[in-house]
Amino acid sequence: MERIPILRMGPFLLVTIQVDMHDRLALTLQDDLMTQIRDTSARGVLIDISALDMVDSFIGRMIGNIAAMARVLDAETVVTGMQPAVAITLVELGLSLPGVRTALDVERGMALLTQGRDPQGQRGRRAR
Amino acid sequence: MPDPARTRLPDILGRYQQEILDDWTRLQQENLTRRRDLISDQELKRQSTAFLQGIRSSATMDVDVRSAAWQPVRDLLGEISVSRARLGLSPSETATFVFSLKQPLFARLNRELGQDARALAEETWTATSLLDGLGLYTMEVYQKGRDEVIIRQQQELLELSTPVVQLWEGVLGLPLIGTLDSNRTQVVMESLLQQIVDTKAEVAIIDITGVPTVDTLVAQHLLKTVAAARLMGADCIISGIRPQIAQTIVHLGVELGDVVTKSSLADALTVALRRTGFVVTRTAPGEGGR
Numbered sequence: 001m002e003r004i005p006i007l008r009m010g011p012f013l014l015v016t017i018q019v020d021m022h023d024r025l026a027l028t029l030q031d032d033l034m035t036q037i038r039d040t041s042a043r044g045v046l047i048d049i050s051a052l053d054m055v056d057s058f059i060g061r062m063i064g065n066i067a068a069m070a071r072v073l074d075a076e077t078v079v080t081g082m083q084p085a086v087a088i089t090l091v092e093l094g095l096s097l098p099g100v101r102t103a104l105d106v107e108r109g110m111a112l113l114t115q116g117r118d119p120q121g122q123r124g125r126r127a128r
Numbered sequence: 129m130p131d132p133a134r135t136r137l138p139d140i141l142g143r144y145q146q147e148i149l150d151d152w153t154r155l156q157q158e159n160l161t162r163r164r165d166l167i168s169d170q171e172l173k174r175q176s177t178a179f180l181q182g183i184r185s186s187a188t189m190d191v192d193v194r195s196a197a198w199q200p201v202r203d204l205l206g207e208i209s210v211s212r213a214r215l216g217l218s219p220s221e222t223a224t225f226v227f228s229l230k231q232p233l234f235a236r237l238n239r240e241l242g243q244d245a246r247a248l249a250e251e252t253w254t255a256t257s258l259l260d261g262l263g264l265y266t267m268e269v270y271q272k273g274r275d276e277v278i279i280r281q282q283q284e285l286l287e288l289s290t291p292v293v294q295l296w297e298g299v300l301g302l303p304l305i306g307t308l309d310s311n312r313t314q315v316v317m318e319s320l321l322q323q324i325v326d327t328k329a330e331v332a333i334i335d336i337t338g339v340p341t342v343d344t345l346v347a348q349h350l351l352k353t354v355a356a357a358r359l360m361g362a363d364c365i366i367s368g369i370r371p372q373i374a375q376t377i378v379h380l381g382v383e384l385g386d387v388v389t390k391s392s393l394a395d396a397l398t399v400a401l402r403r404t405g406f407v408v409t410r411t412a413p414g415e416g417g418r
Contacts (some may be wrong), residue, residue, distance in 0.1 A: 022329075081361075082360045084322055087321055090359055096357060
């Protein structure tokens, strides 16, 4: 069965989505990721979606869910490289992913993760 | 509708062509007294002659102005309407071009058919419906021309008024001018997000100094833009909020959430520079100790 690889980088997990996301794949990823977080006691998860040029409400919700679940398991989620079209779609769908931190590319996403916990708690990237 | 073969209009038009033309141009010149500078007498005469000849030849074939036989006349009228609209004439002034033909034409009809009341009524009716149809057609063309201008201007406005400028390395500025509607928000959002990708900007400053009013809809559009930029990993600062707008926002109960807002673009730039790690210092103390 098709799976999205989850790479371990120190205390963080790295996921890059490079294929078209369909619902089953998304659910498998969600399962795998949670198991991995528990097994490796990861502190953060970075999901790179720069190759994703289309989302629907299900995938959008799923990204939000993964972030929320990871937070329960005490790991932070950063989503990186979202395409403009994807961002517009998500906003129009009313899914602005309030609990998810975002960054322009993987490099900045990693920097965000290594910087440590967001002092403001769940939302808000760097405070003003 | 009288039988087209029986209408004597072309016949009468042909016989009195010169007379009708003279009367008609004189009438038009009277009507256009204030606009004599815009249309020369020769031009008026040329248009009138062509129009009259067009009517004459088309009326021999059909009396329905929407039929194919009238295509040349309609084309000519369209051309005249467009040129007059461009000169800044009002639609009624343009339509008068057609309607003022009635008086000289009816006078000739009367002279020719005065004895036969039935024929006179019939021919008058034919002529009236013809000229009314043509007059309305000028209106239509005029309106269409205007609509095209409006649509083109809207399009131009949409493209012109949404520049995204790079203020500093990693800092984008988006000066918004004019009212934000859904269409514009879409364009603004798309160009901002594309610029964020292109320049790898971390902070975008949306300056709304030029936005006259902020109602719930505009605020919602702004928040959408901010949310989309945040999804891509860029922070937005909204600047240029005037005191009245701040009051309106609170009165309307608009929740701006944790979007950073600043009153001036300078303040916003300071925040943006601090966030991107730049420090601005003065190398020599300024004059006047400010």
